[in-house]
Amino acid sequence: MCRHISAILLAAFALMGCLSCQKGDPQHKINFYHWKSSYQVDEEVRTYTKELGCEKVYLHYFDVVEREGIVYPVNFIKPITQNPLHQDSVRFIPVIFIANEVFDGAKENWIQDLAESITSLINDISYHVGGPCYCREGDKENSWSPCAEQPDPEDDPQSPFYREIQFDCDWTQTTKENYFSFLTSMKNYLPGVKISSTIRLHQIKDRETMGVPPVDKGYLMCYATSGVDDGADSNSILDIDLLKSYTKSLKKYPLPLDYALPIYSWGIVSNHEGNVKLVNGLTNNDLGDIRFKKIGENKYEALEDCFLNGLYINEGFTIEIEEITPTLVRSAIQYLDEKLGKDYTIVYFHLSKGFLKRYSVDDLK
Numbered sequence: 001m002c003r004h005i006s007a008i009l010l011a012a013f014a015l016m017g018c019l020s021c022q023k024g025d026p027q028h029k030i031n032f033y034h035w036k037s038s039y040q041v042d043e044e045v046r047t048y049t050k051e052l053g054c055e056k057v058y059l060h061y062f063d064v065v066e067r068e069g070i071v072y073p074v075n076f077i078k079p080i081t082q083n084p085l086h087q088d089s090v091r092f093i094p095v096i097f098i099a100n101e102v103f104d105g106a107k108e109n110w111i112q113d114l115a116e117s118i119t120s121l122i123n124d125i126s127y128h129v130g131g132p133c134y135c136r137e138g139d140k141e142n143s144w145s146p147c148a149e150q151p152d153p154e155d156d157p158q159s160p161f162y163r164e165i166q167f168d169c170d171w172t173q174t175t176k177e178n179y180f181s182f183l184t185s186m187k188n189y190l191p192g193v194k195i196s197s198t199i200r201l202h203q204i205k206d207r208e209t210m211g212v213p214p215v216d217k218g219y220l221m222c223y224a225t226s227g228v229d230d231g232a233d234s235n236s237i238l239d240i241d242l243l244k245s246y247t248k249s250l251k252k253y254p255l256p257l258d259y260a261l262p263i264y265s266w267g268i269v270s271n272h273e274g275n276v277k278l279v280n281g282l283t284n285n286d287l288g289d290i291r292f293k294k295i296g297e298n299k300y301e302a303l304e305d306c307f308l309n310g311l312y313i314n315e316g317f318t319i320e321i322e323e324i325t326p327t328l329v330r331s332a333i334q335y336l337d338e339k340l341g342k343d344y345t346i347v348y349f350h351l352s353k354g355f356l357k358r359y360s361v362d363d364l365k
Contacts, residue, residue, distance in 0.1 A: 034351045037076065039059070043084055058347060062076045095165075100170050108181065173210060223238045237264070260349055261349070266282055267286075287319060298323075300321070330363065
């Protein structure tokens with residue numbers, strides 16, 4: 001009898017230990033941003049995303065900028081002719097970047113017009129990238145519904161119907177009311193479509209002054225932790241200590257969040273006057289030839305005038321490389337695991353064969 005009870009107790013303790021391990025090991029869904037004007041996803045990339053179980057690609061549609069008082073869209077995505085991810089039921093989520101200056105001093109009626117114009121443009125582009133439009137019902141104002149010829153996404157899981165639109169804006173304390181009003185207008189124009197917004201780290205840290213956007217979901221950008229020209233020795237793309245300091249009150253944020261992590265690199269090119277330019281995609285391997293001399297950790301000097309990824313640089317210019325290594329990615333994930341203590345979704349920035357080849361599938365899980 002005692003032996004039987006002991007066996008039961010041992011089994012119970014073993015089960016508790018197993019549950020404890022599971023609780024301390026959050027699972028991650030993996031999705032990607034795509035931020036190039038040309039959608040270049042081939043079978044090699046598809047194999048990678050399939051192994052990671054990617055379900056969504058957050059596809060940059062266009063930017064909205066302000067120049068000399070005129071607001072207009074730029075940097076459109078080009079029409080997509082081939083999309084191998086469609087075979088895996090991976091869905092596109094349109095993403096629109098809006099410069100903060102667009103909302104500076106904007107009037108309410110103009111914000112309404114902006115929302116309507118952006119809605120129309122999203123629908124036009126969606127026809128070219130594999131998504132449906134929303135059609136106005138007769139002459140009713142603010143009344144949009146899926147075009148009749150489009151399949152019901154619930155009946156056809158392969159349907160490219162978008163269920164969410166994401167806006168990316170680094171709003172400030174002075175523009176938050178106008179930006180939030182715009183988001184509310186978008187929800188009114190597109191009932192039934194989730195409206196989401198990116199959230200910067202400083203907007204999490206200073207929630208009381210920066211406000212919380214009126215959206216269905218937020219996407220916390222766990223990168224760009226410091227400025228490239230602030231003189232700090234830390235990696236300006238991602239510094240774990242800075243990430244921790246910005247997210248101390250993360251659990252108190254009143255929106256459901258997904259978490260964007262970087263897998264890109266760049267070179268910070270400084271001229272003789274100290275002015276800087278970024279060259280995207282550079283790694284230490286790109287500066288390993290006779291044109292450059294290593295003068296410090298991840299830092300190089302140009303020994304001759306030359307082109308560097310399309311940028312003409314002069315002799316004496318310096319280049320500092322900032323990379324996101326697999327170790328740094330794992331450190332960020334480990335921190336989020338410990339901080340959140342639950343399953344969550346990671347959205348990597350961004351989907352590119354050149355970036356993906358630097359990581360194994362296990363590095364990003």
